[in-house]
Amino acid sequence: MEKDQVPQDIGITGGVTREVQYAVDKDGKYVKVLSKGWEPKNIVNELAWDDIQESIDIANEKIMDEKASPLLYFMEKSIMDVSLLANYIELPTWKVKKHLKPKGFKKLNQQRLDNYAKIFEISVDELINYKPEN
Amino acid sequence: MKLEFEHIPAGHCENGVISSLLKYHGLNISEAMVFGIGSGYFFAYMPFVKLNGIPLASFRPVPGMIFAKAAKRLGIKMKKQTFRKQPKRAMDELDRVLEKKLPVGIQSGVFHLTYFPPAYRFHFNAHNLTVYGKEDNTYFISDPVMEYATTLTYDELKKARFAKGPLSPNGKMYYPIEIPEEIDLKSAIRKGIKQTTDWMLTIPVPLFGVKGIRYLSKRIRKWPNKLGTKRAAAYLAQLVRMLEEIGTGGAGFRFIYAAFLQEVAGVMQDDRYNDMSTEMTKIGDKWRNVSSLAAQTCKGRSSDPDGYNTVANLMLEIADDEERFFTELKKLLK
Numbered sequence: 494m495e496k497d498q499v500p501q502d503i504g505i506t507g508g509v510t511r512e513v514q515y516a517v518d519k520d521g522k523y524v525k526v527l528s529k530g531w532e533p534k535n536i537v538n539e540l541a542w543d544d545i546q547e548s549i550d551i552a553n554e555k556i557m558d559e560k561a562s563p564l565l566y567f568m569e570k571s572i573m574d575v576s577l578l579a580n581y582i583e584l585p586t587w588k589v590k591k592h593l594k595p596k597g598f599k600k601l602n603q604q605r606l607d608n609y610a611k612i613f614e615i616s617v618d619e620l621i622n623y624k625p626e627n
Numbered sequence: 628m629k630l631e632f633e634h635i636p637a638g639h640c641e642n643g644v645i646s647s648l649l650k651y652h653g654l655n656i657s658e659a660m661v662f663g664i665g666s667g668y669f670f671a672y673m674p675f676v677k678l679n680g681i682p683l684a685s686f687r688p689v690p691g692m693i694f695a696k697a698a699k700r701l702g703i704k705m706k707k708q709t710f711r712k713q714p715k716r717a718m719d720e721l722d723r724v725l726e727k728k729l730p731v732g733i734q735s736g737v738f739h740l741t742y743f744p745p746a747y748r749f750h751f752n753a754h755n756l757t758v759y760g761k762e763d764n765t766y767f768i769s770d771p772v773m774e775y776a777t778t779l780t781y782d783e784l785k786k787a788r789f790a791k792g793p794l795s796p797n798g799k800m801y802y803p804i805e806i807p808e809e810i811d812l813k814s815a816i817r818k819g820i821k822q823t824t825d826w827m828l829t830i831p832v833p834l835f836g837v838k839g840i841r842y843l844s845k846r847i848r849k850w851p852n853k854l855g856t857k858r859a860a861a862y863l864a865q866l867v868r869m870l871e872e873i874g875t876g877g878a879g880f881r882f883i884y885a886a887f888l889q890e891v892a893g894v895m896q897d898d899r900y901n902d903m904s905t906e907m908t909k910i911g912d913k914w915r916n917v918s919s920l921a922a923q924t925c926k927g928r929s930s931d932p933d934g935y936n937t938v939a940n941l942m943l944e945i946a947d948d949e950e951r952f953f954t955e956l957k958k959l960l961k
Contacts, residue, residue, distance in 0.1 A: 494882065494911065494912060505746035505747065506746075507745065510772075510774045512638075512774075514877050515877065515885070517908060521905070525636070527774060532922070533867060533919045533921070533923075534918075536867075538872070541679075541865075571738075572738070572749060572750060577750060577791065581791045
């Protein structure tokens with residue numbers, strides 16, 4: 494790629510930073526050029542976030558139908574799956590799966606709730622009182 | 628306390644951190660040089676390793692390997708430490724080394740790096756950054772992926788160093804403790820190139836090197852039928868992300884390798900490496916076309932098999948190009 498062809502399509506960098514792209518200058522010498530982004534990258538990144546949003550929406554529906562506990566929403570929002578959340582809370586996955594159901598969630602003691610809230614960087618109040626907005 | 632440390636943005640975090648750590652100690656070795664000597668160029672398709680539930684296509688060897696090989700071939704001794712389940716000790720040890728006026732390389736998770744644009748923040752744990760100072764509760768951070776130097780609080784850095792999940796860093800930190808007076812750059816370069824040509828041409832498993840590219844090309848053709856529109860698009864999107872996203876310098880490291888070969892031409896006083904660099908640039912441009920075509924195909928999640936076939940055809944062409952390229956490059960070592 495040539496230096497003046499390095500794309501500057503703002504997207505995932507959000508204008509916060511620019512990325513290094515290696516490209517050749519007019520003498521054919523490699524230089525590092527800063528790029529605001531590239532459309533194909535923005536497209537696939539958006540796709541990934543769309544999928545995350547879809548998982549969050551599904552979680553909210555399940556919570557409203559009382560098929561899942563608020564934990565599911567915060568798990569999806571943090572882009573975690575059950576095994577990653579289990580890693581963070583330092584419990585076996587089968588236990589975390591129980592907590593993701595309303596029945597298991599209600600039985601959680603204060604210490605556990607504290608630990609979950611800490612992982613998601615929220616208060617215990619926010620965790621137990623979470624209600625999806627329709 | 629803030630060390631006189633120069634923040635240099637880089638195409639890839641691992642090479643970037645090593646290159647700037649060495650620069651602090653007076654050794655000028657570019658990111659591209661570290662990448663080439665550490666044999667960073669690679670291709671692997673691993674259906675049995677899944678990322679976000681999707682088989683992993685990787686354009687680099689496992690994290691940490693470029694770094695370990697480059698250090699070894701340059702004769703540099705690094706101190707490496709990990710702290711399983713001991714975050715307090717990991718932070719104390721970092722402070723202790725900083726006090727000795729030594730900048731420290733850190734393996735970190737990406738999810739907790741508050742200075743990143745939100746779109747970057749997935750659970751990826753093999754990121755690297757340099758800590759070059761501390762004042763009160765704030766650490767000074769040089770993250771090669773960022774345009775400018777930045778900061779993290781004590782708690783933020785601790786969280787990033789103890790991110791959980793695959794490749795969890797366990798507080799890993801590293802810094803050079805011994806740099807030889809004289810470095811045999813030519814020999815290090817030869818070893819780096821030799822290994823890359825071997826990896827790309829001769830691994831007797833069809834998932835690695837140019838054979839891996841051909842294998843993946845075959846799989847891609849089947850995706851729309853086998854997986855359905857939605858999954859197929861997700862698979863293709865992840866391929867583009869591996870090719871282009873944080874820390875590849877674009878097109879799956881091919882341009883960084885071309886920059887490396889250009890430097891090699893100077894070191895070896897051999898113009899043939901310049902020609903090879905030009906060839907590698909063309910290969911990089913083709914990989915960029917793969918990204919571009921693939922992204923267009925996943926946009927709108929079309930299941931039109933034509934898009935997938937076009938990508939697959941281009942990859943076959945690249946596999947042939949890379950096979951010719953590394954066969955030629957190997958001859959230059961003789």
